[in-house]
Amino acid sequence: xxxxxxxxxxxxxxxxxxxxxxxxxxxxxxxxxxxxxxxxxxxxxxxxxxxxxxxxxxxxxxxxxxxxxxxxxxxxxxxxxxxxxxxxxxxxxxxxxxxxxxxxxxxxxxxxxxxxxxxxxxxxxxxxxxxxxxxxxxxxxxxxxxxxxxxxxxxx
Numbered sequence: 001x002x003x004x005x006x007x008x009x010x011x012x013x014x015x016x017x018x019x020x021x022x023x024x025x026x027x028x029x030x031x032x033x034x035x036x037x038x039x040x041x042x043x044x045x046x047x048x049x050x051x052x053x054x055x056x057x058x059x060x061x062x063x064x065x066x067x068x069x070x071x072x073x074x075x076x077x078x079x080x081x082x083x084x085x086x087x088x089x090x091x092x093x094x095x096x097x098x099x100x101x102x103x104x105x106x107x108x109x110x111x112x113x114x115x116x117x118x119x120x121x122x123x124x125x126x127x128x129x130x131x132x133x134x135x136x137x138x139x140x141x142x143x144x145x146x147x148x149x150x151x152x153x154x155x156x
Contacts, residue, residue: 012036041078041086044123049074049091051119055112056093056105063104068138069096076127086127088154091120096136102147105133109151128154 005013011027012034025040027033038046053072060067076089095105109131113120120129131151136143 010034041076041084044086045074045076045089048089048117048119048123051117052091052093052109052112055116056108059108059111060095060100060104063101063108065095065097065100065104067095067097067100069136069143070094086123088128088130089123090130090132093131093133094136095133096138096143098138100135100137102135102149105135105147106151109133113152130154 001018003015003017005015005025007013011032013025015023015025017023023043024037025043026035026037027039029035049072053070056072057067057070060070071094073092073094074089075092076086078084079087093105093109113124113131123129130153133147133149133151134145135147137146
């Protein structure tokens with residue numbers, strides 16, 4: 001895998017990966033950026049969310065779960081001093097559909113966390129992570145919370 005960033009101006013860069021899709025990167029104006037793209041650490045959090053989301057939805061589809069809406073939220077805390085690494089993260093899986101089984105969601109989260117998601121394996125080895133879930137039943141265009149919980153809570 002290759003990634004390249006090319007400097008544009010100030011702290012703005014144009015990024016590109018093997019897949020060829022351009023990704024702008026920039027910084028906050030307070031530190032010399034122009035706010036023309038996401039911050040690199042935001043992309044790391046987004047990569048984590050995307051990696052585990054792809055695993056979980058693939059597993060739920062294989063388990064024939066009737067998922068209508070699905071999202072993964074990553075809330076990452078950062079150190080106050082440089083290098084301002086992630087110090088803790090909460091990943092919340094939000095699944096909405098008809099008759100979605102809690103056991104299927106838990107197994108999908110487990111497989112992503114322990115077997116399939118390289119971003120989660122890599123970051124999880126240095127960043128404590130809580131893995132939470134919410135399951136909603138969709139009825140007549142409305143959603144009703146039917147289950148929520150924690151698959152894994154970070155030690156400490």
